[in-house]
Amino acid sequence: MTYTIEGETGPWEVVIGLEVHAQVTSHAKLFSGAATAFGAEPNSQVSFVDAGFPGMLPVINAECIAQAVRTGLGLNAEIHLWSRFDRKNYFYADLPQGYQISQYAHPIVGTGAVEVTLADGITKTIGITRLHLEQDAGKSLHDQHPSKSFIDLNRSGVALMEIVSEPDMRSPEEAGAYLTKLRQIMRYLGTCDGNMDEGSMRADVNVSVRKAGEGFRTRCEVKNVNSIRFVMQAVEAEARRQIEVWESGGEVTQETRLFDTARGVTRSMRSKEDAHDYRYFPDPDLPPLVLEQSWVDQLKASLPELPDQRRARYVAMGLSPYDAHVLTIERETATFFETVAKGRDAKVAANWVTGDFFAALNRLKRDISDPPVTAEHLGELLDLLADKTLSGALAKQVFEAMIETGQAPSVIVEERGLRQVTDTGAIEAAVDAIMAANADKVAEYRGGKDKLFGFFVGQTMKAMAGKGNPALVNDVLKQKLG
Amino acid sequence: MMRPTDLTLAEGLEALDKREISAVELTQAFLEAIERLNPRLNAYITVTGEKALADAAASDARRAKGEARALDGIPLGIKDLFCTEGTRTTAGSNILGGFVPPYESTVSANLKRDGAVFLGKLNLDEFAMGSSNQTSAFGAVENPWSRANDPDRRLVPGGSSGGSAAAVAARLAMGATATDTGGSIRQPAAFCGITGIKPTYGRCSRWGIVAFASSLDQAGPVARTVEDNAILLRSMAGHDPKDSTSANLPVPDFRAAVGRGVKGLRIGVPAEYRLDGLAPEIAALWDQGLEWLRAEGAEIVPISLPHAKYALPTYYVVAPAEASSNLARYDGVRFGLRENGSDLKDLYERTRARGFGAEVRRRIMIGTYVLSAGYYDAYYLKAQKVRALIRRDFEEAWGKVDAIVTPATPSAAFAMDEKQDDPVTMYLNDVFTVTANLAGLPGLAVPAGLDGQGLPLGLQVIGRAFDEETVFAVGGAIERAAGFTASPQVMA
Numbered sequence: 001m002t003y004t005i006e007g008e009t010g011p012w013e014v015v016i017g018l019e020v021h022a023q024v025t026s027h028a029k030l031f032s033g034a035a036t037a038f039g040a041e042p043n044s045q046v047s048f049v050d051a052g053f054p055g056m057l058p059v060i061n062a063e064c065i066a067q068a069v070r071t072g073l074g075l076n077a078e079i080h081l082w083s084r085f086d087r088k089n090y091f092y093a094d095l096p097q098g099y100q101i102s103q104y105a106h107p108i109v110g111t112g113a114v115e116v117t118l119a120d121g122i123t124k125t126i127g128i129t130r131l132h133l134e135q136d137a138g139k140s141l142h143d144q145h146p147s148k149s150f151i152d153l154n155r156s157g158v159a160l161m162e163i164v165s166e167p168d169m170r171s172p173e174e175a176g177a178y179l180t181k182l183r184q185i186m187r188y189l190g191t192c193d194g195n196m197d198e199g200s201m202r203a204d205v206n207v208s209v210r211k212a213g214e215g216f217r218t219r220c221e222v223k224n225v226n227s228i229r230f231v232m233q234a235v236e237a238e239a240r241r242q243i244e245v246w247e248s249g250g251e252v253t254q255e256t257r258l259f260d261t262a263r264g265v266t267r268s269m270r271s272k273e274d275a276h277d278y279r280y281f282p283d284p285d286l287p288p289l290v291l292e293q294s295w296v297d298q299l300k301a302s303l304p305e306l307p308d309q310r311r312a313r314y315v316a317m318g319l320s321p322y323d324a325h326v327l328t329i330e331r332e333t334a335t336f337f338e339t340v341a342k343g344r345d346a347k348v349a350a351n352w353v354t355g356d357f358f359a360a361l362n363r364l365k366r367d368i369s370d371p372p373v374t375a376e377h378l379g380e381l382l383d384l385l386a387d388k389t390l391s392g393a394l395a396k397q398v399f400e401a402m403i404e405t406g407q408a409p410s411v412i413v414e415e416r417g418l419r420q421v422t423d424t425g426a427i428e429a430a431v432d433a434i435m436a437a438n439a440d441k442v443a444e445y446r447g448g449k450d451k452l453f454g455f456f457v458g459q460t461m462k463a464m465a466g467k468g469n470p471a472l473v474n475d476v477l478k479q480k481l482g
Numbered sequence: 483m484m485r486p487t488d489l490t491l492a493e494g495l496e497a498l499d500k501r502e503i504s505a506v507e508l509t510q511a512f513l514e515a516i517e518r519l520n521p522r523l524n525a526y527i528t529v530t531g532e533k534a535l536a537d538a539a540a541s542d543a544r545r546a547k548g549e550a551r552a553l554d555g556i557p558l559g560i561k562d563l564f565c566t567e568g569t570r571t572t573a574g575s576n577i578l579g580g581f582v583p584p585y586e587s588t589v590s591a592n593l594k595r596d597g598a599v600f601l602g603k604l605n606l607d608e609f610a611m612g613s614s615n616q617t618s619a620f621g622a623v624e625n626p627w628s629r630a631n632d633p634d635r636r637l638v639p640g641g642s643s644g645g646s647a648a649a650v651a652a653r654l655a656m657g658a659t660a661t662d663t664g665g666s667i668r669q670p671a672a673f674c675g676i677t678g679i680k681p682t683y684g685r686c687s688r689w690g691i692v693a694f695a696s697s698l699d700q701a702g703p704v705a706r707t708v709e710d711n712a713i714l715l716r717s718m719a720g721h722d723p724k725d726s727t728s729a730n731l732p733v734p735d736f737r738a739a740v741g742r743g744v745k746g747l748r749i750g751v752p753a754e755y756r757l758d759g760l761a762p763e764i765a766a767l768w769d770q771g772l773e774w775l776r777a778e779g780a781e782i783v784p785i786s787l788p789h790a791k792y793a794l795p796t797y798y799v800v801a802p803a804e805a806s807s808n809l810a811r812y813d814g815v816r817f818g819l820r821e822n823g824s825d826l827k828d829l830y831e832r833t834r835a836r837g838f839g840a841e842v843r844r845r846i847m848i849g850t851y852v853l854s855a856g857y858y859d860a861y862y863l864k865a866q867k868v869r870a871l872i873r874r875d876f877e878e879a880w881g882k883v884d885a886i887v888t889p890a891t892p893s894a895a896f897a898m899d900e901k902q903d904d905p906v907t908m909y910l911n912d913v914f915t916v917t918a919n920l921a922g923l924p925g926l927a928v929p930a931g932l933d934g935q936g937l938p939l940g941l942q943v944i945g946r947a948f949d950e951e952t953v954f955a956v957g958g959a960i961e962r963a964a965g966f967t968a969s970p971q972v973m974a
Contacts, residue, residue: 048585052811054578055565055587055690057725089807089853093826098810149826151815279853281862284696284804286726 003171005209005236007243012209014239015216016175017167018231019204020182021160022192023136024067030135030159031058031101038198042141042152050157052096057285060085064159065289067191068108068133069299071161074185074306075128077112079296083132084288089279094138094151102162104280107132108289114165114185115308116177117325126178127166136160155199161192167206167216172232179203179228184307188331196227203231205259207238209246217242218252222259222266234259238266310334317346323354332368339375344382352378356399364403372403381409389413391420391470393461422469427460427476430468434459435480445481456481486511487653487974491556491710494656498545498555505545505555509538509599512557515974516601516654519626523972525639525649527562527620528570529602537599544597553717554597559655561646562603563610564590564701565690569600573692574608574618574642577812577837579819587690588722589659589701596717601655605645608839609809610666610694613911615644616898617841625674625895626652626970630936633971637895637937640670640911646704647674653974657705657714661691663698664797665891665915668927671704672890672940675929675968677957678704679711680915682947683922684729686715687722695804696727698797698919708928708957712736715950731948739951740958745779747956750883754790755914757892763933764889771887771930771941774963775956783883787875790917792868797916798909799852799865805842806849812837844905873921880946885956888914890927890940914942924950926957929966938968 004011029036032049049056072079086104109131117123138156142149163182169175183194183201194201203226208219220242222234237259242252256275257266305313307328314324327337327350341349360372381398384390390398390413401412413419421427434456435442445452456477461468486508489497497503513531520526534557541555565571565583572578586594594600607617615623615638623644625637639648643660647670650658660667662680671678679702686701693699703714716737721730751772756765772782814820814833821832838846852861879886892913901907918925924947927940941960945953 051816053585053817054571054573054581054583054692054811055585055688057689059724059726087807089810091810091813091830093813093815096811096816098813099807277855279807279850279855279858281803281807281853281858284727 003173005239005243008247011212012239012243013212014170014235015167015208015210015219016169016235017206017219018165018169018175018178019206020163020165020179021202021204022071022163022182022186022194023200024064024133024159024161025191025193026061026063026067026159028061028063029157030061030064030133032157034157036158038195038200040154042150042154044154046153046156050096050153052098058101058283060286060289061159064133065108065291066299067159068131068161069291069296070189070303071163071186071191072109072112072131073300073303074189074191075109075112075114075131075163077128077131078110079291080106080108080110081291081293081296082106082288083108085283085286086280087283090276092137092140093149094140094153094156096138096153096156100135100137101283101286102134103132106288114178114181116174116181118173118177121321124174126168126174129164129166131161131163134160134162167208167219172235175205175235176228176232179231184329188304188306190304199226202226205231205234205238207235207242208252209239209242217246218254220252220255220257220266222257223269225259230259230261233261233264234266237264241266304331314346314350317341319346319350323350326354330368336368336371336375340379340382342379344379344386348382348385349379352382356396360403373399377402377408384409384413388422388469389419391467393466393470394418394420397466418467420469421464421467422472424472424476427464427468427472428480430460430463431456431473431476431480434463442481453477453481485974487515489656490707491656491705491713492707494556495553495713499550505538505541505599506535508555509534509557509601512601512653512655515652519652519654519972519974523624523626523648523652523654524621525605525623525645525652525654526559526602527572527574527605527645530569530600531602533569534599534601541597541599551595551597553593553713555599556597556656557599557601558593559601559604559646559649559658560590561606561643561659561661563606563661563692564659565692566590566600566603569603571603571692572620573610574606574620575837575839575842576619577819577834578817581818583690585690588687588724589691589718591690592720593659593714593717598717604643604649604658607642607644607666608842609692609805610642610661610663611805611841611845612641613665613669613908614638614896614898614901615641615670617641617839619839622898623648624972626972627675627895627937628971632935635897637897638673640673640891640895642666643670643678643704647671647676647678650674650676650704650706651970652972657703657710659701659718660704661694661699661701662915662919662925663694663700663801664919665912667702667704668890668915668925668940668942669911671927672929672938673895675938675966675970676704676706677708677711677926677928677961678702679715679926679950679953679957680918680924681715681719681950682729682924683919684727685719685924685948685950687720687725687728689722689724689728693808695801696808697804698801700919708926708954708961709737709740711926712740712954729948734951736950736954739954742951742955742958743778744775744956744959747780747885747952748783748883749775749780749956750783750785750879750886752785752787752790752879752886752888754787755888757913760889761893764892764939767931767939768887768889768941771960775887775959778959778963780959785879785882785886787872787879787917789868789871789875793872793917793920794909794913796865796868796872797912797920798848799861800869800920802845802849803853803862804849806846806853809838809842809846841905869920872917876917876921876923884946885952886944887956888942888944890914890942894933894935894937894939918944923947924953926953928957928960928964930960930964931966932968936968938966
């Protein structure tokens, strides 16, 4: 189903392209040795290069290049062995050099593609136009003093990847799915932590609307949206605004806008006429960046398994596509699952991880990086189930005890005597006692009231403190009740 | 013994080694000369006498322990474009205000490493933009030479390294650092009757040197002799991981090349350098220089550099373009001059209007224009293409010759009130030198004679990339043949 927005003149399609700025995970900045940790004291991570002091020169950080190449490979994109850094010239107080070093004409990564899965299970391919490296600017703080602005240069010079998509998305959901997928890929690769609330990932959202079958109409760019939810809201808000403009006989003009998250509307930042002339030219301080194919091949060979590959592998292991999807969203979850499943029944492992384990995470408001039960212990629990030491019900009891105590399941089973009873003699004795105490019910059952079977199971298990092997209990009851 | 200030750098090293003089005495002699003559010449913006004497004393102590280094105790001046840790660095501009760098440029650090003593910071055209040292915010520098028939008319020392050349010529330093973007080492060296070399682009690190035009800027020495230049360059040069354009190549023993001779070398003479209206004295000196080299066993080969005639306009597009971007950082926000304004834009405008002089503002405007949308292709891109053709001209020439010899400048030093009609007249000073910058090649200016007014004239030797040794060999041969012994009227 195509997503459309109903206007007075009928349905409108929405066309979306995204420019994502992703902070490269690295210890040092793109062109200086200064550190990049989030949340440090203002201006504590600034070298003379980052502050644009006289005579300072940029020197490229090889790790940032490797991270961009890894990301490009993860986006199934073309890696350009020859790329170049340009200067984008403009004045701002938090841009110390008076220019941003970026890759304008010759980016390090060219066209690629990302496959996204939508809620209805349909997959869609979103084209990647390019990925280039650039420096981040510093931060202006306007709220620290009544008449002065403060500048924090900690971010100045931090490496960013700008990932530009084709205008391939047609709904807020697709934009959200694309961003989620992009973040997932980069987290798998370890190239960007994707923490949007720390500013590690931000998006410029290009939106236009059109009638079915038309070419593209004029687009507007909504700058610097910092959460996936806001991106989805901004798409819709901007699309609705444009529809209103077109339908009232006006014309959408190309401009840069901001999303007001409080009011849920976009507002104009600057029009095309006010656009800067950035006077791009090759940075004479940096020779062209030339990569060896063999180096790129090495990086490719050492890439971790990506979410799509991993999901396919899980399905091949017998998991449902849904479980495979859920388990691969975060790399840590997949790693956890694989530890649990190692040498065990993958489906049973998946059921436990997505079932009781996820429920526990939610209930305790814990994160996969800080699980209440280790993957090793959970695996052990599955072993106790498999060798019939525990019944399903007992296993759930032991699982809760594991959360409470952090102990290994074998210890809990021993200490609390939770081993299930598989001794038929003991079960028969318990069944006999129950039948003797409930002669009337036995008669009713034998008279055709089949539903009472559950009552006998419950009573027997209760008498055995829940430890009776359920299958054996069933067998004995069936046999004795006749 | 000669007066200490008359010693060449090589002689100074020898005298120090033989304990004929101490570094402190040598430094003292230069500081006295500066005190006496600098008020007139204005070659130094900042004199660091106390520090120089302390460093000289430390040098003497090293020498006493037998730990003397390559330049131990040699008093040098540093062009005020090199950042010097703890010593104000101005770039000849008001915009840097009282900027005191917390770091030392790689080139000056290399000289310190080798034991040199810094006397102070030398005057220059503002941001090295100029050919007369008249654009300095710290006042013009006077050439220590004067015309025989008009001795009171004050002459320019050339630029932008006018302070460096004037100081060395007047014996206010044994040698000096300089930088050359379009001729800023070679033209002032020629105007002041001394020797200077702009090495191959990438030979000296640009780290810590206030940038003018990054793809053209290159540091080099000026000194009284070719040999002194060779000694200084060896200390200044070398790979620097902090400059991505610095060449990772070993630094040869340049001094050994000076006396190598020119026997069997092929010397190119570019037809295009014989400009219409070339002063007869200059043409004659050029011919004389070639004759000396032929007499020493070199073969003189006519060559063509067909795109050389476009070099000057190409330079005056590329250099301002880069400068307009390089100078954006002088915005009053983090260091240097700040003129407060009603808002950020007003602060920028006031700071930059007050901080930059007219020539710097002109070049920022030109550079901004040639990079702007709609003009980029016609100016900047076209200039880059011509630059590639100029490079190719040289590549082809190197198939036929080992070095090229040309005049260094189209005239001798001019008077302070001359060539002020329009900027282009001034820009024409660079006509013989800019090609080497555009092609990144080494170029050396060596004094070869005097004009009819008794003013020095220089010849230029251009060599292959990273073949400064041949350049020194040819320069050494010209120097020996010329026997240039004239000295300026104003001298310590």
